[in-house]
Amino acid sequence: MKNRRNRYLLVRIDCSESFDSKQLMDVIWSAVLRLFGEYGASKCGLALIDFDAEKKLAVLRVAHKEVGTIRAALASIVKINEKPAALHVQSVSGTIKALHKKKQSNKKFKLV
Helix, strand or coil: CCCCCEEEEEEEEEECCCCCHHHHHHHHHHHHHHHHHHHHHHHHCCEEEEEECCCCEEEEEEEHHHHHHHHHHHHCCCEECCEEEEEEEEEEECCHHHHHHHHHHCHHHCCC
């Protein structure tokens, strides 16, 4: 059996309303299913690794071949809980450690 290679995406959420991680993942999964169907969703290996509700940042794990699929699904999201929202991929990395280093070293990822 081959090891599955993953990529980690740092996602910034622009939304005026507050929400929890379950609501976020429900919206992301529905976008993936709507665009790519059940077969496409089964290949993506999507998982929420970290979620910061105050800074509205999330870290997602995806299969390395499906990064484009997830980016397209995230771009198609326009509402969370019937409130306008947008999800932006800030960075992609092969390890969580490298993703956190990128976030710490680059000032543009620090949200006020």
